[in-house]
Amino acid sequence: MAFDLEPVAFSELPGWQQDDPTPVIDALRRCQHQVTAVKPYRTGSLGVSVADLLPVFEAAGAVFSSAPEARKFFEGHFVPFRIRPADRRPGFVTAFYEPEVEVRAIADEAFRFPFYRRPADLVDIDDTNRPEGMDPYFAFGRLRDGRIEEYPDRRTIEEGLLLGQGLEIAYARSKVDVFFVHVQGAARLVYPDGSRRRITYAAKTGHRFSAIGKLLIERGEIDAATVSMTSIRGWLVAHPEEVDEVLWHNRSFIFFREAPVGDEKLGPVAAAKVPLEPGRSLAVDRLIHTFGVPFYIASETLTHLDGGRPFGRLMLALDTGSAIVGPARGDIFTGSGEMAGALAGSVRNDADFYILVPRAAAARYRHG
Template identity: 70%
Template sequence: TLPDDKRGFVTAFYEPELEVSATRDDVWKYPIYNRPDDLIDLDDDNRPSHIDPYYAFALEKDGQISEYPDRRAIDQGYLEGRGLEIAYAKSKVDLFFVHVQGAARLRFTDGSLKRITYSAKAGHRFSPIGRLLLDRGELDPATISMQTIRQWLQDHPDQVDEVLWHNRSYIFFREAAVEGLDLGPIAAAKVPLVAGRSLAVDRLIHTFGFPFFIQSQSLTHLDDGKPFARLMLALDTGSAIVGPARGDIFTGSGDEAGELAGTVRNPADFTILIPKEAAERYS
């Protein structure tokens, strides 16, 4: 086995279920937005020289293209009054983690259920708030997880905005079909995610649909105490998933899946399976 600093690394993601209201009031006040019409796709043909090549989206206003307003500006009302709201959450922190996951089930106050999935982003780089809290000495590297980050935010309500705004990235959503709740949301590969078998990878390196065998001796809580060793399909991607041996395991939907996903941060070995004929071309 390779030393940890030479191996790959896995985390996990899930589909949260978020309590929402169709209308805004003093309790339900944090909007989930559809993609705005002034957000445009960027490519090499229309990207101005002053915008970082990383940016895939930007603001087009009065014939000029510039960076789109970030999380702080949007939280402070940049998109208000434009009719873009899908629903309203009562927890800014819960909504932030929906942004991180990129999809959710919405449970409305009347009991009805909708699904939302990623539509676009404001364009800015994903900046993990866990890294910020580690750098500040607020959390222990040995125990950091989604759960410890959430607990820190709960314990420091006066610092929530500052910390969340550190991640300038902002996600826009679209409504998705609710059918097939036994399956996960539709992945970037245009098929439903399957818990424990679907993997998010770096889309700039890997091709969707390729099988990976993932092994991690230290990741044991997903398989009843046994080391993780499973064949998975590359079906999704994410802005935090960067590198050839970096993967994000889909654990399912709801709170239980979130508890499983939140503590996955493990070294892992990645084996990609390709046809013999293709392998011979690389030998």
């Protein structure tokens, strides 16, 4: 996708002087440990590499006691560039969160909708083993009788495909709750004794994600101008006889793995393999961008995340998603629980995207 990078001054970032980017520095430290002790991030097509970022990660080890000090850190180590897509349309942001769901370890009459672990017959697919004629989009398939085929979809699974395999992690009260955890990709599970466990994405069937909100808009059931997670949930509650048919429209199905809830203040470990920093983590198109790169996001119309003020916040690229496509497209992580869900559900806003490039690498982008 064609786009230009236009160098700007930090003083040109709307709201920069009011932002406190200290939490982003904490996240940079976690990225440093990941890329040095575990595995470097893959470089996106834009070309900002882990090697470019390492000096900044190391400098983030210092102590920053105030917002002005934190801003000075970024001003000293980065050059901001405005991302301008070739069609000159503005960027676009949505938001996601980590739901909290009441569950039971054993199914009963009320709690009978499972979260599943990855099945043994689900295999990764790449160009070395993809069957001829299979959609190149598929990254997962089913190994059966020595051959790889398309994995059964959401409907087939929910009608009982996986019963008896012992894959159930826990059971929720509502099929709709389970569906929205699939959409978010993670959740905190709350058990009757008050204990909490986390589930995070492990794999999926491989089918393309199909938004049920778009389906309901096309059918005239929900107004496109006011669509939100809340309005979609409301429609499903009001039309229980149509829930299966609408949810099955999204053939994609997610499998999970269990994880502890470590720091209560942080979100799940996402694609960058570090915990998400609430309000400061951004899902980006990983084919273009590299994890660990800061972005400044500014939106005049997005006001409910900051008490009525236009959104202007430094964020860190720490996740990705199948719907996050393009150089100026992002998904904001709002946090965990019901309040975070209320914030996330109505974010669908035009926004200006500014990428912060380490100073040593910035010369590569000033004229191209």
